[in-house]
Amino acid sequence: MMRFVLGAVCALTVAVASASAQQSNLRVRGTIEQVDGPLLTIKSRAGETLKVKLIGDAKVAAVVKAQLSDIKPGTFVGATAVPEKGDRWQATEVHIFPESMRGTGEGDRAYDAAPKSTMTNGTVGAVAGGKSTMGGAVTNASGTMLTLDFQGGKKIVDVTPDTKVVGLVPGNTGDLKPGAAIMIPTATRQADGTLAAARVNVGRDGVAPPM
Numbered sequence: 062m063m064r065f066v067l068g069a070v071c072a073l074t075v076a077v078a079s080a081s082a083q084q085s086n087l088r089v090r091g092t093i094e095q096v097d098g099p100l101l102t103i104k105s106r107a108g109e110t111l112k113v114k115l116i117g118d119a120k121v122a123a124v125v126k127a128q129l130s131d132i133k134p135g136t137f138v139g140a141t142a143v144p145e146k147g148d149r150w151q152a153t154e155v156h157i158f159p160e161s162m163r164g165t166g167e168g169d170r171a172y173d174a175a176p177k178s179t180m181t182n183g184t185v186g187a188v189a190g191g192k193s194t195m196g197g198a199v200t201n202a203s204g205t206m207l208t209l210d211f212q213g214g215k216k217i218v219d220v221t222p223d224t225k226v227v228g229l230v231p232g233n234t235g236d237l238k239p240g241a242a243i244m245i246p247t248a249t250r251q252a253d254g255t256l257a258a259a260r261v262n263v264g265r266d267g268v269a270p271p272m
Contacts, residue, residue, distance in 0.1 A: 087256065088173060089113060089245035090270070093263075096237055101261075103243065112255040113248055119258065123232030123265040124244075127157050129205060129220060131228065132185055137163040139182040140209060141174045141272065142218045152207070152218040153178070154225040154271035162229060166246075167211050174272070181218070183211035225271040229262065236263045244270035 089111060095102035099115040132138060137158045142150040153174065158165060165182060172180035187208040205220040220226075237243075242264040248256040262270045 087248045087250065089243070089248050089256065089258070090272075091243060093237060093239050093241045093243055095239060100255075101237065101243075113245065113261075114251075114255055114257050115261065116257045116259055120260045121232035121234060121236060122162070122229045122260070122262045123236050124156070124262055124268050124270045125228045125230055125265050126268050127226045127228035129155075129224075129226055131157055131226070132188060132207065134185055134188060136185045137165075137183070138185060138207070138209065139166065139180060139272070140207065140216075140218050141172055141178055141180050142216075143175050143178050145219065150179070150216065150218045152220050152224045154227070155207070155218075155220065156270075156272060157226070157228040158182075159228075159230055161231065169211060169214060169216055180272075181209050181211065181216045183209035183216070186210040186215070227268060227271060230265075232263060232265070236265055237261070241265075242269035244272045246272075 089103060089105060091103045091105040091111070093101055094104050094110070099119070101113045101115070103111045103113055105111055132155065137160075138155055139158065140152045140155045142152045145151045166180070167182050169179060169181040172178045174180075185207055187206075189206050207218050207220055209216050209218065244262045245258045246260055246262070248258040251257055262272065264270055
């Protein structure tokens with residue numbers, strides 16, 4: 062009985078710790094309202110006003126306009142995708158990483174952009190369009206297929222005319238200004254209710270981060 066009680070207590074402790082971690086680590090999407098040094102006031106997509114402090118040597122990536130033709134075999138990209146019929150995946154957005162960010166977040170995981178969506182960061186092993194083949198991949202007639210290779214796996218996503226394609230380039234604090242759309246991959250809630258972040262993606266020239 063004592064072992065059972067101790068086991069239950071341990072399981073509850075792990076569950077509470079896990080839930081607490083999920084609540085303290087947030088993904089932030091919204092628009093910058095005010096900039097005060099490293100402190101950003103952000104209006105989230107949900108309408109909340111958030112205070113986010115950039116900590117340490119925070120990295121700023123600017124999100125810029127791009128197109129499918131910019132993606133070549135060997136390009137490192139991230140693709141948000143939703144399930145299609147069968148075992149196929151349709152990309153809702155693809156962002157192209159600069160070489161300096163190769164390997165960032167590599168892998169395939171669940172994502173919160175849409176119900177059942179995933180984010181896959183990997184190296185493009187093949188690009189195919191129309192009815193042609195390239196690197197062994199064949200597309201359907203309606204779009205282009207990207208084969209994404211990552212450590213431990215591979216995923217093929219369909220890119221359609223509705224798929225948003227953007228590029229990530231090195232940015233700076235000058236890109237962080239009122240009215241700019243931002244996406245912060247991970248923000249940690251502090252004891253005073255503010256958030257802390259070490260990386261931020263910010264739209265440049267009116268381009269909004271689709272991530």
